[in-house]
Amino acid sequence: MATAASLLLSLFIWPLLTRPAFAFLDRGDTYRRKVSLELNPGLNSSHTAPLGVINLLHVRATGNNDTLHFIFCSQGAPAVLLVHTNSSSSSLKVDWLKFLSGNLSGSLKIEPENSVHYSSALVFTRLWEYDDVNDTADPTHLPPSSFFPPYELQNFTWEDLNRTLNYTTHTAQLCGKGPTESFHNGSFCLGFSAFESEGRGPTWPRLLHNANASQVRFWLKGVTGRSGFSRFVLELQHIDSKELSSQVETLRSIDDEYTPSIFQVSQWVFSPINSTSPILGYVQWKPVAYRTESPVLNDATPCRHSHLMPMDQLPASDLVLAYFGDGYSAHGLNVTFSIAGDPFYNATDYLSWTVLVGLGSPPTESFSALVIGIMALGLGIPLVLILLGGVFVCVRKQRSVPQGYEPIN
Amino acid sequence: REWALSDTDISSERQSLMDGEGDSFTSRDGGSSNSMLAICDPTRLAHRFVVLLLMCFLGFGSYFCYDNPAALQTQIKQDMELNTSQFMQLYAWYSWPNVVLCFLGGFLLDRVFGIRLGTVIFSILVCVGQVIFAAGALFNAFWLMVFGRFVFGIGGESLAVAQNTYAVNWFKGRGLNLVFGLQLSMARLGSTVNMNVMGLVYHRIWDWRGSTGYSTLGVVLMIASATCVFSLACAVILGYLDKRAERLLNKEEGKTGEVIKLSDVKDFPPSLWLIFIICVGYYVAVFPFIGLGQVFFIEKFNFSPAEASAINSVVYIISAPASPILGFMVDKTGKNILWVVMAVVVTLASHMMLAFTFWNPWIAMSLLGVSYSLLACALWPMVAYVVPEHQLGTAYGFMQSIQNLGLALISMAAGGILDSRGYLFLEVFFCAFVCLALVAVVVLYFLNLIRGKGENWNVIILEPFNSHFLF
Numbered sequence: 001m002a003t004a005a006s007l008l009l010s011l012f013i014w015p016l017l018t019r020p021a022f023a024f025l026d027r028g029d030t031y032r033r034k035v036s037l038e039l040n041p042g043l044n045s046s047h048t049a050p051l052g053v054i055n056l057l058h059v060r061a062t063g064n065n066d067t068l069h070f071i072f073c074s075q076g077a078p079a080v081l082l083v084h085t086n087s088s089s090s091s092l093k094v095d096w097l098k099f100l101s102g103n104l105s106g107s108l109k110i111e112p113e114n115s116v117h118y119s120s121a122l123v124f125t126r127l128w129e130y131d132d133v134n135d136t137a138d139p140t141h142l143p144p145s146s147f148f149p150p151y152e153l154q155n156f157t158w159e160d161l162n163r164t165l166n167y168t169t170h171t172a173q174l175c176g177k178g179p180t181e182s183f184h185n186g187s188f189c190l191g192f193s194a195f196e197s198e199g200r201g202p203t204w205p206r207l208l209h210n211a212n213a214s215q216v217r218f219w220l221k222g223v224t225g226r227s228g229f230s231r232f233v234l235e236l237q238h239i240d241s242k243e244l245s246s247q248v249e250t251l252r253s254i255d256d257e258y259t260p261s262i263f264q265v266s267q268w269v270f271s272p273i274n275s276t277s278p279i280l281g282y283v284q285w286k287p288v289a290y291r292t293e294s295p296v297l298n299d300a301t302p303c304r305h306s307h308l309m310p311m312d313q314l315p316a317s318d319l320v321l322a323y324f325g326d327g328y329s330a331h332g333l334n335v336t337f338s339i340a341g342d343p344f345y346n347a348t349d350y351l352s353w354t355v356l357v358g359l360g361s362p363p364t365e366s367f368s369a370l371v372i373g374i375m376a377l378g379l380g381i382p383l384v385l386i387l388l389g390g391v392f393v394c395v396r397k398q399r400s401v402p403q404g405y406e407p408i409n
Numbered sequence: 410r411e412w413a414l415s416d417t418d419i420s421s422e423r424q425s426l427m428d429g430e431g432d433s434f435t436s437r438d439g440g441s442s443n444s445m446l447a448i449c450d451p452t453r454l455a456h457r458f459v460v461l462l463l464m465c466f467l468g469f470g471s472y473f474c475y476d477n478p479a480a481l482q483t484q485i486k487q488d489m490e491l492n493t494s495q496f497m498q499l500y501a502w503y504s505w506p507n508v509v510l511c512f513l514g515g516f517l518l519d520r521v522f523g524i525r526l527g528t529v530i531f532s533i534l535v536c537v538g539q540v541i542f543a544a545g546a547l548f549n550a551f552w553l554m555v556f557g558r559f560v561f562g563i564g565g566e567s568l569a570v571a572q573n574t575y576a577v578n579w580f581k582g583r584g585l586n587l588v589f590g591l592q593l594s595m596a597r598l599g600s601t602v603n604m605n606v607m608g609l610v611y612h613r614i615w616d617w618r619g620s621t622g623y624s625t626l627g628v629v630l631m632i633a634s635a636t637c638v639f640s641l642a643c644a645v646i647l648g649y650l651d652k653r654a655e656r657l658l659n660k661e662e663g664k665t666g667e668v669i670k671l672s673d674v675k676d677f678p679p680s681l682w683l684i685f686i687i688c689v690g691y692y693v694a695v696f697p698f699i700g701l702g703q704v705f706f707i708e709k710f711n712f713s714p715a716e717a718s719a720i721n722s723v724v725y726i727i728s729a730p731a732s733p734i735l736g737f738m739v740d741k742t743g744k745n746i747l748w749v750v751m752a753v754v755v756t757l758a759s760h761m762m763l764a765f766t767f768w769n770p771w772i773a774m775s776l777l778g779v780s781y782s783l784l785a786c787a788l789w790p791m792v793a794y795v796v797p798e799h800q801l802g803t804a805y806g807f808m809q810s811i812q813n814l815g816l817a818l819i820s821m822a823a824g825g826i827l828d829s830r831g832y833l834f835l836e837v838f839f840c841a842f843v844c845l846a847l848v849a850v851v852v853l854y855f856l857n858l859i860r861g862k863g864e865n866w867n868v869i870i871l872e873p874f875n876s877h878f879l880f
Contacts, residue, residue, distance in 0.1 A: 254765055260831030261708040296492055297828045371837050378844030382851050389855040396859075 032197045033061040033068065033211040035170050039162055047096040054100070055161040056319075057172055058092050059194045061211065066117075068359055069110055070214050072192045074158040074174055075099075075318035079123040080192065080216055082281065083323075084359050087115040099322055108322035120240040120270060120281050121324070122357050123317045124218065125332070127151040127188065128233040129226055137340045139233055140306070148226050150235075151178045154316045156188065170194040186222025186349070193217075198363075204295055205286045205354055206258035208365060213358030220351045221293075230345045234335045234353070237315045238283060242329050244270045248308055250287065255365045260297050262288045266305060267362045268333065282362040289337045289353040301342045303353065306334040451654035460579055461588060463647040465595035467528070467572050470640030471565045472599035474539045474633055475503065479700045480607035480718055481629070483707075488626045489551055493701070497824030500700050502555050503562035504817035510563060511809040514570040515667030515802065524578070524663045525648035528571040532637075532644035534564025539634040547627030566813075570665060575647065578663030579654075590733040597729040599636070604722035607633065608714055667802040674807065680795045681804060683853040687788060688808055689815035690846030691753060694760065694839040695781055696816055697823040699724060705763075705832050710770055720774055727778030728785075735779075736786040745787045745794075746857060749850050752784035757843045764836030 038058050059070040067090045071081040090110055098107035110116055129148045130139050139147070156176035164173035171193045177183040193201075193215045200206045201215060209215055218234065240246060248268045256263050268283040291299045311330035314320050337351060338344075345351060356362070447455040478485060478499045486496055518527040538561025545553030572592060580588040611629045615621050618628070654660060699721060706717035739748050755776050762773040789805075796804045819842070827835050 252767055254767065254833060256709075256831035256833050258831075260827065260829070261704070263709045263832075298486070298490075298492060367833075371834060374837050374841050378841045382844060382847045385848060385851045385855075389851065389858075393855070393858060 030198070031063070031211050033063045033195075035059060035061045035194050035196050037165065037167055037170060037172075037194070039165060041092055042094050043096055047100055053158065053160045055158055055174060056094065057161055057165070057192065059170065059214070060092075061194060061196070062088050063211070064088070068212060070192075070194055070357075071108075071319060071323075072172065072174070073317070073319040074161070074176065076321070077123050077125050077152075077154040077315055077317040078158075078174060078176075078190055079121050079315075079317040079319045080214065080357050081119070081121040081319050081323060082214070082357060082359065083110045083119040084117045085110060085112075085115040086117050087112065090115050099318065104318055104321040105325065106322070108319065118280050118359065119323070120238065121317075121320050122216070122283055122355075123237045123239065123315045123320055123330075124153050124190065124234065125237050125315050125317075126153060126235040127220075128235060128334070129230050130233065131227045132229045132231045132344065133227075135229070135340055137231060137336065137338050137342065139231075139334075139336055148230075151180075151188070153188070155179055170196070182224045182226060184224070186220065186224065188223065189219050189221065191215075191217040191219070200258065201354065204259060204290060204300075205262070205288055207284070207286065207354055207356050208258075208363045209356055209358070210363050212360050213356050213363065215354060215356050217352060217354045219353070220345075220349075222349055224349070225344070225346045228344065228346060231336075231338050232345060232351060233337070235332060236283075236335065237311060237330045237332045238268065238270075239314060239320055239324055239328050239330045240270050240281070242327055243272065244280065245273045246270045246308060246331050248305060248333065250305075253365050255367055257368055257371065258365075259286050259288055259300075261300065262286050262302070265362075265365070268308075269362065279361045281357075281359055283355055283357050284362040285353070285355040289351055291343065291348045292350055293352075299348075301338045303335055303337045304339075306336070308333055451650075451657055456650075457579060457583075460647065460650055461591065463643045463650070464572060464575050464579070464588070465592050466643045467532070467575075467640055467647065468568060468592065468596045469599040470532075470539075470634075470637035471535050471561075471568055472596040473603045473636045474535070474542075474561065475565060476600050476603050476699070477542075477607060477630065477633055479703060479721065480604050481611060481626070482701070482703050483714070484608075484611055484621075484626055484629075485546075488621065488623045489546065489549070489554070491551065492824070493827045494821060494824035495551065497697065497700065497820045498555055499558050500697065500820040501817040502559045503565065504813040504820070506559060506563045507566045507813040508810050508817065510566060511813065512669050512671070512806045514567045515665040515669065515806075517567065518571055518574060519664050519667070524571060524574050524665075525651055528568065528575070528644045529641070529648055531564040531568040531571060532641040534560055535568060536564075536634065536637040536641050538562070538564055539637045540631070543627050543630035543634055545627075546623050546630050549623040566809075570667075574663045574665045575651070578651075578660075586733070593732055594729040597725040600725040601722045601729075603633075604718045604725070605715075608718050667806070668799065669803050669806050670800070671803065673800045673803040676800065677804065677807075678795055680853055680856060681792065683849045683856070684788065684791055684795070685808055685811055686849040687749065687753070687846045687853070688812050690842045690844075690849065691756065691784060691788075692812055693815045693819035694756065694842045694846075695724070695777070697820045698760075698839055700820065701823060701827060701835070706770060709832060710767070720770055723771070723774040724778040724781055727775060728782045731779055731782040732786060735783050739783070739786045739790075745791050746850065746854050748783055748787035749791070750847075750854065752780040752787065753843060753847045753850055755780035756784070757840060757847060760836055760840045760843060764833055764840065 036059070038060075040054055040056050041058050043054060043056075055072075055074040057072040059072070061068040061070070065086065065088055067085050067088055069081075069083040069085070069090070069092060071083075071092065073079055073081070090112060093109045093111050095107040098104065110119075128139070128150045130142060131146045131148070132142075133146075136142075153176075156178050158174055158176040161172050161174055166172070171191065173189060173191045175187040175189040177187050195209050195211055195213060195215075198208070198210045200208050207215060220232070238246065246268060248266065250264050250266045253263055253265050264287050266285055266287050269279045270281045271277055271279045287303050287305070288300050289303045291301055309332045311332050314324060314328070314330050335353065337353065447453040448459060450456050478496065482496065485491065485499075486493070518524055521527070522530055538557050538559070540557070541560055542554050542557030545551065545555070545557055576585065576588045576592060607629065610632060611625070614625050614628050614632075618625055651663075655662060702721040703714065703717045706712045706720055707714060712720065739745060759773040759777040759780065762768055763770060792804050792808060793801055823835060823838070826838055
């Protein structure tokens with residue numbers, strides 16, 4: 001009787017509690033793509049290069065019957081262009097003469113043009129720095145006098161991508177310096193990674209990616225702050241078709257295994273205005289930034305984002321102006337790092353943040369095998385014991401012969 | 410502290426009331442046959458009430474200061490620049506001396522110091538420990554803070570033994586249950602006040618000094634040590650009153666009566682080892698969790714620090730009234746093992762709720778508070794049922810010893826896990842230990858069923874429970 005009661009209790013509790021967690025048990029995405037990288041395709045010595053290096057990285061990720069193109073370029077403001085075609089043989093064509101001379105419109109194409117299914121771009125436009133004397137970490141409520149002149153990323157000088165390009169791990173690192181003294185010993189870097197299949201980044205925040213995603217990691221290293229109370233804000237712009245609606249949402253996530261103490265994930269999603277249609281593309285990140293290169297829990301600092309602001313014109317990124325024509329608009333977003341009470345930038349002179357840019361719906365977190373294993377064992381063993389014990393006791397009760405009358409001898 | 414009385418005990422209690430309150434030779438309003446004021450007369454209720462107050466406040470400082478780290482987690486980690494693993498050492502080092510001291514507490518109080526001197530000595534240790542802890546913060550020396558917690562630990566647990574012995578000595582046969590209940594309530598009041606107040610005190614001192622940092626922390630901890638000084642004063646006055654009562658009434662000095670024989674360990678039955686496993690598995694999922702709870706509620710549920718501290722103290726708030734009531738219920742029904750099963754299952758549910766859902770954590774913490782009280786009322790008396798009386802002291806000492814060992818180890822492990830793998834994994838880790846306790850109690854249940862002892866555990870306990878980690 002009591003056995004039955006406890007069995008019932010445990011069977012009742014198990015589904016009630018694990019139902020919310022079932023969403024995390026999905027074991028993932030096995031879709032694979034074949035990734036190939038090429039730097040400055042079609043550029044030869046006959047094209048006269050302007051000042052600085054040309055960094056145009058073309059990543060081709062071929063699937064079964066579609067291709068995902070990522071183009072990462074530092075001309076103007078650094079940008080990541082994502083183009084999805086439904087042909088497995090589409091290619092990038094760059095008219096270098098037009099592109100390098102400044103006559104950008106139409107100089108970059110993905111051919112065949114009618115196979116292009118979706119295209120968008122994420123541009124890093126400005127880095128704002130403000131003087132947070134009162135330690136509020138709330139730039140929206142500060143007077144304009146607290147803000148230093150922003151760093152316009154289109155005016156930065158970038159290093160040669162060829163030196164950091166890795167064809168096996170499909171990664172590249174773009175570092176640049178601004179025109180001011182603050183960048184004397186430091187740099188603003190963007191680390192681009194493309195992926196063939198599902199996986200997780202090696203360092204925090206260890207974002208979950210799949211074959212339809214690319215990751216951009218932004219970090220500031222050694223840049224001197226212009227005040228002792230400096231904090232930074234990164235301005236991003238995203239270009240997509242005028243027919244799509246974009247919105248930013250912050251979702252709660254119960255799994256913080258890979259980003260300890262961060263229980264949220266932010267995503268900027270783009271879908272057709274008819275809201276029942278599936279999401280076409282996304283930019284996803286965890287609202288956390290890290291203050292050291294090999295961070296421990298104490299080095300995590302939360303970050304917040306602003307509302308989306310529609311922009312009047314496309315940003316000053318050569319890649320964007322070369323590819324997108326009419327029918328595309330830009331939305332801007334500001335990402336503010338740190339909260340009140342956290343150490344200022346000059347405590348470590350380092351700040352890093354990671355973002356995922358991809359096609360389709362954003363990846364959803366899942367529990368690690370260890371967590372699932374421990375819970376399965378932990379809940380399973382007592383249940384099994386209760387069952388076995390219950391069966392054993394019932395069997396024993398059946399077997400014991402009722403006493404009845406004893407013979408009087 | 411909770412203990413159950415059998416019917417024979419109650420009748421013997423009535424007999425011992427002969428020399429107590431309502432005597433025939435002294436009139437109620439302090440009449441002519443007695444020249445002392447009621448409040449000075451050790452036989453009168455008024456005086457015993459004063460003694461009761463002193464006894465209750467004896468443990469207040471120790472309980473208040475035990476959870477100082479939990480109430481000031483963010484501040485300690487920030488001001489002393491610690492990671493969670495180092496922070497949890499402040500708890501681990503409280504438990505380490507008690508792995509050994511559980512066996513020695515009774516001996517020291519009975520044979521070496523005597524109850525009065527022993528109480529004062531342990532109170533001094535509590536006070537000194539807390540002061541060293543605060544000094545470590547003032548001088549930015551973490552090792553000194555850890556040493557302070559170590560000294561604090563030596564005094565804290567043994568003080569609980571002394572407090573109980575005083576209670577038995579003064580109130581046996583005169584509402585001892587009520588006294589234990591009151592002592593427990595005062596103790597948990599201390600814990601609750603600490604959780605809710607220390608954050609505010611820190612903020613005040615920060616405003617006053619105009620800066621944060623380890624010196625602010627040191628000042629705040631010194632202020633907390635005032636409660637220990639207060640408890641020390643109570644210990645001294647209590648010692649004086651006890652000595653005076655001994656002189657006036659020709660009473661004997663109180664004894665703990667604990668007999669520890671380590672050779673008895675080999676005779677412990679399997680049921681007792683299972684009870685040990687339940688004890689360890691359960692408590693390591695409660696105390697370290699409370700230690701780390703405040704920041705968990707801030708980060709996961711977006712509570713403010715004040716709200717997070719309040720919810721962290723819910724377990725203690727509930728434990729104060731719930732323990733006597735649940736103790737009474739467990740006594741009446743007698744089915745200890747089933748209550749233990751229920752307590753463990755409810756705690757498991759509570760931890761899973763906190764881990765895997767965003768449901769309002771007040772629910773989970775309230776459940777945790779009730780199940781924690783229920784387990785204490787049901788589990789500790791079970792020990793007396795499975796070992797003979799002459800081994801009871803050793804069994805309890807052993808149980809507390811491994812409980813402290815488990816707490817010391819798991820406190821540090823919990824800190825390390827949080828630093829590397831986050832709160833979800835930490836909660837899963839705690840769930841695993843509660844599941845271990847569940848396995849042990851299920852095995853114990855069937856073992857008990859098969860041996861035919863039935864489900865009736867009408868327990869006769871004559872041993873008060875002496876530990877900070879019980880209720």
